[in-house]
Amino acid sequence: xxxxxxxxxxxxxxxxxxxxxxxxxxxxxxxxxxxxxxxxxxxxxxxxxxxxxxxxxxxxxxxxxxxxxxxxxxxxxxxxxxxxxxxxxxxxxxxxxxxxxxxxxxxxxxxxxxxxxxxxxxxxxxxxxxxxxxxxxxxxxxxxxxx
Amino acid sequence: xxxxxxxxxxxxxxxxxxxxxxxxxxxxxxxxxxxxxxxxxxxxxxxxxxxxxxxxxxxxxxxxxxxxxxxxxxxxxxxxxxxxxxxxxxxxxxxxxxxxxxxxxxxxxxxxxxxxxxxxxxxxxxxxxx
Numbered sequence: 001x002x003x004x005x006x007x008x009x010x011x012x013x014x015x016x017x018x019x020x021x022x023x024x025x026x027x028x029x030x031x032x033x034x035x036x037x038x039x040x041x042x043x044x045x046x047x048x049x050x051x052x053x054x055x056x057x058x059x060x061x062x063x064x065x066x067x068x069x070x071x072x073x074x075x076x077x078x079x080x081x082x083x084x085x086x087x088x089x090x091x092x093x094x095x096x097x098x099x100x101x102x103x104x105x106x107x108x109x110x111x112x113x114x115x116x117x118x119x120x121x122x123x124x125x126x127x128x129x130x131x132x133x134x135x136x137x138x139x140x141x142x143x144x145x146x147x
Numbered sequence: 148x149x150x151x152x153x154x155x156x157x158x159x160x161x162x163x164x165x166x167x168x169x170x171x172x173x174x175x176x177x178x179x180x181x182x183x184x185x186x187x188x189x190x191x192x193x194x195x196x197x198x199x200x201x202x203x204x205x206x207x208x209x210x211x212x213x214x215x216x217x218x219x220x221x222x223x224x225x226x227x228x229x230x231x232x233x234x235x236x237x238x239x240x241x242x243x244x245x246x247x248x249x250x251x252x253x254x255x256x257x258x259x260x261x262x263x264x265x266x267x268x269x270x271x272x273x274x275x276x277x
Contacts, residue, residue, distance in 0.1 A: 044228040048221035057216055059191035059228060061255030091181045091269075098174040099189055111224075125214060126191035126255015 061126030075110040112138040170234035191255040242267040
């Protein structure tokens with residue numbers, strides 16, 4: 001099987017959000033009918049935020065934590081990794097092989113320059129979660145109205 | 148017909164279309180070894196408590212409910228995946244010993260080892276010299 005496909009996507013403006021949602025509905029329906037579909041970018045990510053931080057989550061099951069490489073440079077977050085299929089012995093063979101494997105790179109543009117030292121990442125139950133605190137200088141400040 | 152062909156055909160012949168809620172079909176690998184069938188299923192977000200593997204009348208059912216993500220007080224800015232129930236069913240061939248399935252869950256991957264019944268395991272035939 002081929003490597004994960006990848007793309008660079010400055011998606012904070014999210015013009016494809018509606019398309020994505022429509023595609024996922026199709027995908028879910030196809031899944032229900034037993035048809036397998038291929039996602040375009042791996043890993044799929046969800047991005048959450050509030051005034052204090054942004055949180056990026058990604059489903060990457062079956063990884064060794066050490067095979068995940070997360071870097072932050074300014075406002076660019078990069079997630080790299082590889083998931084290798086287990087080696088089969090001579091008498092073993094795949095009857096079915098659906099789970100993806102290979103190396104992947106995902107680059108995301110953040111809405112703010114993150115404080116690299118403060119970024120925290122956890123990997124639990126196959127879900128990667130990256131917490132990026134918003135630096136003080138990037139937090140919205142309330143403007144006082146005089147008069 | 149070999150047992151793994153039965154697995155595939157029975158699954159296609161009897162898709163379950165009526166469910167109480169939409170479910171995701173987990174991607175699986177199935178590996179045949181001389182002694183067993185090995186099933187690996189991706190169930191990201193699922194903890195042991197949310198996993199249910201059952202076997203009845205030759206049907207193996209895998210169900211998983213992911214732990215909710217901790218997103219209180221956060222606004223969803225960009226969504227590429229949904230979190231929801233996983234569900235998949237397989238028919239087990241008669242060559243498989245459904246009562247002795249070994250299941251482990253690690254990092255969102257379920258690993259099932261389904262042993263073959265004694266008569267379907269390879270036996271080395273000793274050649275006696277005449």
